[in-house]
Amino acid sequence: MTLMLPFTKMVDLANGTIPGGQDIQVRHLADLKGLFADSAAESALLPENPVIYRVYLGAHQPEVVGQLSFSTTVIYPGKVGEEYFFTKGHYHAKGDRAELYFCLRGEGILLLQTREGEVNVQHMTPGAAALVPPYWGHRTINTGQDEFAFFACYPSDAGYDYAAIAEKGFASLIVERDGKTEMIPNPSWL
Ligand code: S6P
Ligand code: ZN
Numbered sequence: 001m002t003l004m005l006p007f008t009k010m011v012d013l014a015n016g017t018i019p020g021g022q023d024i025q026v027r028h029l030a031d032l033k034g035l036f037a038d039s040a041a042e043s044a045l046l047p048e049n050p051v052i053y054r055v056y057l058g059a060h061q062p063e064v065v066g067q068l069s070f071s072t073t074v075i076y077p078g079k080v081g082e083e084y085f086f087t088k089g090h091y092h093a094k095g096d097r098a099e100l101y102f103c104l105r106g107e108g109i110l111l112l113q114t115r116e117g118e119v120n121v122q123h124m125t126p127g128a129a130a131l132v133p134p135y136w137g138h139r140t141i142n143t144g145q146d147e148f149a150f151f152a153c154y155p156s157d158a159g160y161d162y163a164a165i166a167e168k169g170f171a172s173l174i175v176e177r178d179g180k181t182e183m184i185p186n187p188s189w190l
Contacts, residue, residue: 009058011058013105014105015074016072016104016150017056018058023060024054024055024057027052027055027087029045029046029049031088032086033046035169037186037187038081038082050076050078052075052085052086056074057069063157067156068154073149073150075141075147077145083174084141084174086141087141088139090161091115092134092158092159093158096134096135097134098131098154099132099152099154100131101124101129101152102127102151102153103130103150104126104151106146107125107143109140109174110122110123110124110132110141112137113170117189120136139170171189173185
């Protein structure tokens with residue numbers, strides 16, 4: 001066994017970034033193509049191809065049992081049609097791996113769903129610690145006017161299954177109607 005040394009990374013609480021982190025993933029609209037319900041609105045915005053969110057990896061540990069990795073995600077404010085900007089969303093490839101989210105700034109929704117289609121909504125405001133239990137797919141959505149940022153800590157071997165969400169989406173959509181945030185059924189959900 002190789003003994004790893006403890007370490008500390010600072011999260012910038014003002015903006016939710018991890019300065020000097022190991023990696024930054026940038027997700028533009030083109031990376032989320034096909035995920036928004038209003039495909040006409042999506043196509044209209046594609047030439048502009050805005051950045052939807054960034055993921056700042058604080059620690060990407062070896063993908064083995066017992067290790068923890070952590071990151072922050074900053075989702076920018078905006079909508080495609082009436083649907084707020086969101087993350088791609090995934091199940092963990094190892095479905096029995098849980099995850100913890102801690103909201104740093106802004107406001108948003110953690111939308112969870114089982115493979116059987118049961119949906120759950122957690123409201124995220126600064127200070128909210130939300131648990132993603134094993135087997136729940138998860139997507140985060142910026143329902144506010146400002147950037148929405150949260151910290152995530154997860155087993156390093158959890159992995160990602162994006163395919164199921166990319167194919168079927170979530171059973172519910174989070175939209176703005178008449179200036180209010182609403183959850184509506186996804187008309188394309190089978
Ligand atoms: C990883 C964790 C987050 C997301 C990030 C982006 O298990 O849930 O770090 O990766 O919020 O979301 P997505 O769906 O694009 O990976
Ligand atoms: Zn996850």
